Amino acid sequence: MIPEKQDLLDAYKAVKPWIHRTPVLTSSQIDQMVGASVFFKCENFQKMGAFKMRGALNAIQSLSEAQKKGGVVTHSSGNFGQALALAAQKLGWKAYVVMPKNAPTVKREAVKGYGAEVILCESTLEAREATSQSIVNDKGAAFLHPSNQMEVILGNATATLELLVDHPDLDAIVAPVGGGGLLAGTALATHYFGNHCKVMGAEPIQVNDAFRSLQSGKIEANDCTDTIADGLRTHLGDQNFPIIQKLVDRIICVEEAEIISGMKLIWERMKLVVEPSSAVALAAVLRDKANFQDRKVGIIISGGNVDVSNLPF
């Protein structure tokens, strides 16, 4: 059920020519605050500004040449829509991105800017799924899910693979968890390439479905989507949950105020533009710092796509 080490190496071979090898940055001030050595894998510097580029690139390349004429389709109002659009453009595929009518114009324009066709629908999960299915039926497009798709998970895993090549002796890696595609990939890469390294998920307490899912043993839903970490409002899926169950040590939940102050800290001290979802991971390490003392901790900075004209501080 769980992919093999070779599957990760194949994914890395597929995505490597198309991505940036993002840097790993550190901050002595943040190290001091945490009481640990923290290594930030900066996927905010990735093409289109987020790790999602890796999953999209791997997923498209896992399709057959025969599927190329139909193109690919996803539903996403966030980074995966842009990632699929750009990955498709680079690889010479047609891409359709289903977005809710109320998605910000800037996000629609970004997807179009990468050459994809945007199809608007009502702002419900049912409408998104039905509209995506109609593109599959009408255009013969292959549907790729933003987080609950093994090839996407394997592509995402390559960020952690690179981090562990640069820093093989990490004691722990913390990644934000929303749909679960990044956390599952992080856990897989750490399982095969880490050295007694633990993986923790970081989640806003407001949308702590992953935390509750690990407790109950089944995929739980969120009652609300009321968090500033807009990339983490979705819930786990049947592809990534078993990996998370098996390979993730625990989920650390954080308050909204901790997310905002973590974000400000990264901006001010590290001079990095990161999105709120990325700050959730630092907030988790700070909240749980007693458990990270004197350790080497990796943090996946998932992305930097944020409206700089509309900040929470």
Add this chain to the structure above:
Amino acid sequence: MIPEKQDLLDAYKAVKPWIHRTPVLTSSQIDQMVGASVFFKCENFQKMGAFKMRGALNAIQSLSEAQKKGGVVTHSSGNFGQALALAAQKLGWKAYVVMPKNAPTVKREAVKGYGAEVILCESTLEAREATSQSIVNDKGAAFLHPSNQMEVILGNATATLELLVDHPDLDAIVAPVGGGGLLAGTALATHYFGNHCKVMGAEPIQVNDAFRSLQSGKIEANDCTDTIADGLRTHLGDQNFPIIQKLVDRIICVEEAEIISGMKLIWERMKLVVEPSSAVALAAVLRDKANFQDRKVGIIISGGNVDVSNLPF
């Protein structure tokens, strides 16, 4: 009159153990906009967040051991005050920083946080100079000027020295010009380590004293300090002006709106927190892009110390 190549190498030897070797970053989107290959030397990642750390470190180390008991003093409401404080702390010197009474509390606290003593005075140049002189007289401290001091200029030059080691084939380097300490250092390093590489200054049109000084052949003053680029409001000095006259190709002046959109561009596309003064250099390259077509252009990102709660966009 102009320092020798060996003086630069000595400065680099002095500062190297204490600084970050900052990365040089690129953006394919910005390259496309400019029509050139642009290499950003990211001194926003430097210790205390600006290139000023280099000048402060070199200047203190150029003093004699006998001067150590008196410490060092400067007047600065900006980055040099923080840089001198941190450099002094690292090197085990006492530092006094004269600041105007109306300097923001956060800047005063930053200087104190690095262990320096803050002395407040009225917000005039006369008061700043008189107060600094009284510290020299009373405490026996050595006065170090933020920009018009050869050892500071030589320290600043090491940023460009590193840039040219990484990218020896640059056709041009653009640095912001305020007090002139960075531009003079950039020009010196390029003179000795560049390969037919030109140096341009970038200056807000509102405070274009350097542009006018090069035209008139003498140091001109600004009528106002009305620019968002708060690091560039000062004027040239007798130490750096001759170097700039001799080694700088030209000064490119930019409007306030260009500075703000250049800053937003760097934040959004490169995910870097940079201060307005740094954006002046990109704004200049964009404004004058006809002259940079298909060239390799270095830009000195001078720093990233900006109030993220109070942005111009």
